[in-house]
Amino acid sequence: MKDRLVSLKKTFVLLHLAAAAALVLFLWAARLAEALGMRCLFREFFGLYCPGCGGTRALYALLQGRLLAAFLYYPALPVTVVILLSYDVRMLLSLLRGQMRYADGIDRRWLWLIPAVMLGYAVLRNVLLWCFGLDVLALCPLPTLLPGVV
Numbered sequence: 730m731k732d733r734l735v736s737l738k739k740t741f742v743l744l745h746l747a748a749a750a751a752l753v754l755f756l757w758a759a760r761l762a763e764a765l766g767m768r769c770l771f772r773e774f775f776g777l778y779c780p781g782c783g784g785t786r787a788l789y790a791l792l793q794g795r796l797l798a799a800f801l802y803y804p805a806l807p808v809t810v811v812i813l814l815s816y817d818v819r820m821l822l823s824l825l826r827g828q829m830r831y832a833d834g835i836d837r838r839w840l841w842l843i844p845a846v847m848l849g850y851a852v853l854r855n856v857l858l859w860c861f862g863l864d865v866l867a868l869c870p871l872p873t874l875l876p877g878v879v
């Protein structure tokens with residue numbers, strides 16, 4: 730039991746370090762893609778938003794603490810962050826108390842929300858774009874992560 734708890738604590742720390750490294754790598758790749766003028770190929774070819782369009786903008790807005798903007802850009806990201814953070818805090822508190830509650834992972838009942846929000850919003854914003862000419866992503870100003878960096 731104690732060995733499993735120590736192993737769980739190590740895994741918890743390693744997962745957070747890996748998540749931080751993945752975030753830094755993603756932000757670097759996103760800035761590189763922007764600098765190279767790369768755009769969403771699905772949007773370029775079909776004129777529609779793909780289910781991932783707006784995700785990077787939402788991440789930038791979320792890192793700046795602009796929750797409403799993040800939600801407008803890509804609501805699946807704030808929903809995912811809330812689900813992960815709620816699990817993460819409960820797991821951290823459990824580990825600090827020396828307990829192994831939540832060691833089995835995230836409650837799967839909440840995970841269905843992520844693809845549902847992602848696909849639902851993809852359909853909604855494409856319907857708004859094609860039927861009413863309302864470009865939801867164009868309504869929001871582009872977020873910048875750092876001043877002077879697009």
Ligand SMILES: [Zn+2]
Pocket residue numbers: 769770771772778779780781782783
């Ligand atoms: Zn896209």
